[in-house]
Amino acid sequence: MGKAxxxxxxxxxxxxxxxxxxxxxxxxxADGDTAAFEALARRHGPLMRATARRLTGSQAxxxxxxxxxxxxxxxxxxxxxxxxxxxxxxxxxxxxxSIDHLRRRRNHAGLDAVENQVEHDAKPQAADPEHSAxxxxxxxxxxxxxxxxxxxxxxxxxxxxxxxxxYEEIALTLNISQASVRGRLARARITLARMMEEWR
Amino acid sequence: xxxPEDSLDCGHSLAELSTxxxxxxxxxxxxxxxxxxxxxxxxxxxxLSQLGSELLTSDLADAGSGHDDWMQSxxxxxxxxxxxxxxxxxxxxxxxxxLWETEGSISALIRSVADALPGTAAGKCRLHGDVTxxxxxxxxxxxIAVVYGHPLDERAEELRRxxxxxxxxxxxxxIETINITVRDVLxxxxxxxxVPSPPTSPAPTTREDQP
Numbered sequence: 002m003g004k005a006x007x008x009x010x011x012x013x014x015x016x017x018x019x020x021x022x023x024x025x026x027x028x029x030x031a032d033g034d035t036a037a038f039e040a041l042a043r044r045h046g047p048l049m050r051a052t053a054r055r056l057t058g059s060q061a062x063x064x065x066x067x068x069x070x071x072x073x074x075x076x077x078x079x080x081x082x083x084x085x086x087x088x089x090x091x092x093x094x095x096x097x098x099s100i101d102h103l104r105r106r107r108n109h110a111g112l113d114a115v116e117n118q119v120e121h122d123a124k125p126q127a128a129d130p131e132h133s134a135x136x137x138x139x140x141x142x143x144x145x146x147x148x149x150x151x152x153x154x155x156x157x158x159x160x161x162x163x164x165x166x167x168y169e170e171i172a173l174t175l176n177i178s179q180a181s182v183r184g185r186l187a188r189a190r191i192t193l194a195r196m197m198e199e200w201r
Numbered sequence: 202x203x204x205p206e207d208s209l210d211c212g213h214s215l216a217e218l219s220t221x222x223x224x225x226x227x228x229x230x231x232x233x234x235x236x237x238x239x240x241x242x243x244x245x246x247x248x249l250s251q252l253g254s255e256l257l258t259s260d261l262a263d264a265g266s267g268h269d270d271w272m273q274s275x276x277x278x279x280x281x282x283x284x285x286x287x288x289x290x291x292x293x294x295x296x297x298x299x300l301w302e303t304e305g306s307i308s309a310l311i312r313s314v315a316d317a318l319p320g321t322a323a324g325k326c327r328l329h330g331d332v333t334x335x336x337x338x339x340x341x342x343x344x345i346a347v348v349y350g351h352p353l354d355e356r357a358e359e360l361r362r363x364x365x366x367x368x369x370x371x372x373x374x375x376i377e378t379i380n381i382t383v384r385d386v387l388x389x390x391x392x393x394x395x396v397p398s399p400p401t402s403p404a405p406t407t408r409e410d411q412p
Contacts, residue, residue, distance in 0.1 A: 021322045022385050025346050028325030033284030033305045034312060039276055043267030050271070051260035068275045075281050084325075140259050143252050161223070162253035163260075168223070186223075187216035191207050194215075194249045 019044075027084035030075070038078075042071055045088050048163070049095045055147070055159045056099035066102055070094045092164045096174040100156070139197065146196040154189035157182055209238040218242045222250065289332045291373055304328060307372060311343055314360070314367050320348035321356050324384050328374075338377040341368070346385035357381045 018026065018040040026044075029037035049070060053063035073094055081090055147155055156175060160166045168179045168186075175182070207215045213232070218239060221227040233239050265271060286304025293300045308326050315323035324344035331337040341364065347356050361379045368376050 017316060017322055020348075020387055020390055021324075021346055022387070025322065025324035025344065025385060028344060029312065029323065032308045032312075032325055032327075033286070034309070035281050038281065042276060043272055046267040046272045046275075047261050047264040050264040051257065054260060054264065064271060064275060068278060071275065071279055075279070139252055140255050143256050147256075158253075162250065163257050183220055184216065187207075187219035190219050190246055190249055191215045194245045197249060197252065198245065 022085075023087050024083075024085035027078065027081060027087040031078040031081070031084070038071075038075060041087060041091075045091055048088075049091060052092060052095050052159060052163045053099050055163060056096065056156060057102055058148075062099075062102055062106075066095060066098045069098045069102075073098070089164070089166075089170075093166070093170060093174060096156075096160055096164070096166070096171075100175065103152075139200070142200045143193065143197065146193050146200075149196075150189055150192060153177075154185045154192070157185040158189040158193070161186055209236075209242055211236050211238040213239055213242075215242050215246070218246055222246055287328075287332050289372070289374070290335055292335070302372070304332060307332075307368075307374070310367065310371060311341065311364060314363050315343060315345050318356060318360055318363070320351035320387075321360065322346045322387070330377075332374065335373065336375050339374050340378040340380065341376060342380045342382070344382045344384045346387050347383055348387045349389050353383050353386075357383060 018037060021037075021040070023041065023044075026037040026041045030041060046067060049067050050063050053066035053070075054060055057063055057066060070091060074091055081087060147158070150158070153175070157171055160171045160174060166174070168182045171182045171186075172179045177185075209215070211232070213229075213236070217227055218233075221233070222243070227233055233243075284305050286308070288301040288303060289307065291300040291302060307328060311326045312323040315321055315326075322345065324346060326341065326343040328339055328341055330339040332339060343360070343364070345357070345360065347353055360381055364379050365376060368374055
């Protein structure tokens with residue numbers, strides 16, 4: 002396991018925090034304990050990063066989103082009513098920041114017309130398996146299929162399947178109605194299911 | 202919402218099945234259970250959902266651990282503002298000096314005392330009462346978690362004693378009450394981890410910071 006001496010100056014303390022449940026860490030963090038906050042960030046960072054990566058379509062943007070999320074979370078921790086729900090709360094911030102990020106970049110670049118290309122084709126890199134011509138597994142096929150979905154549908158799908166958000170939470174994050182969430186999620190699934198059946 | 206491709210021959214739609222997957226609600230549950238079309242549609246959506254979990258697993262693996270460099274560099278950039286809380290006045294040797302300490306530093310002190318006890322970790326802690334007035338009666342509320350197997354009462358009592366001592370020695374607060382709430386019982390660390398129950402040399406892992 003990675004050593005964390007540089008975080009608190011006390012590896013034993015850091016190690017111990019790794020065993021402490023979310024609610025306690027969130028309470029400590031709200032009291033100003035940066036080590037507890039960092040333990041939360043490390044614990045949920047991978048899911049935050051993976052979610053932001055699928056929502057923004059870019060690893061660099063995903064890391065920006067995680068960073069912005071943590072800054073916002075630190076400022077607003079006092080408002081978190083149920084400390085045990087800190088994971089879902091962080092993920093909802095990730096969702097909103099990801100959407101903001103896309104919106105800002107799009108406004109900046111003026112690329113509304115090509116929304117899907119902006120996200121998934123702007124920076125073709127060999128490192129991105131979605132751009133690879135050879136699709137070797139069902140998971141890779143799903144990545145490619147997701148990349149072809151209309152953006153709004155993909156967002157609904159990611160927030161549901163990656164973060165298990167309710168229709169209500171997704172509606173709040175995306176600023177659309179719950180009926181729209183239900184519809185977009187259904188269309189996303191129908192399209193994806195069909196593409197995956199064809200791939201088989 | 203129904204499009205021709207999304208309608209099943211039985212008259213129901215995949216969109217209804219999608220909502221059913223999330224909410225368990227559907228207009229005609231009896232039909233759902235007996236209709237092969239609907240069952241096939243549900244199976245297809247469930248396969249997709251399963252594949253979604255596999256994608257998430259794969260993406261999580263790609264994201265790496267929270268102990269990797271990417272997270273460290275994000276944390277290094279954060280520059281979290283401190284939360285000092287209220288200012289607690291201290292007696293000054295020279296009447297011209299004004300001294301105080303922050304509520305945040307008291308919280309940190311309380312946490313360090315709780316964390317130092319075996320099998321105990323601090324959660325939220327609060328100072329109730331007017332800490333800005335010297336001598337005002339203060340109540341301390343501390344939440345802790347205790348590792349399974351440690352006696353809860355003893356740990357709480359030990360912590361109360363240690364806190365009373367430390368706060369009396371290191372602060373000028375007039376502590377009237379110390380309330381300790383055990384919020385959680387923690388899984389004992391796995392055998393490979395530290396904090397073992399049999400006695401070992403003190404702080405076995407803290408020596409590792411010199412390579």
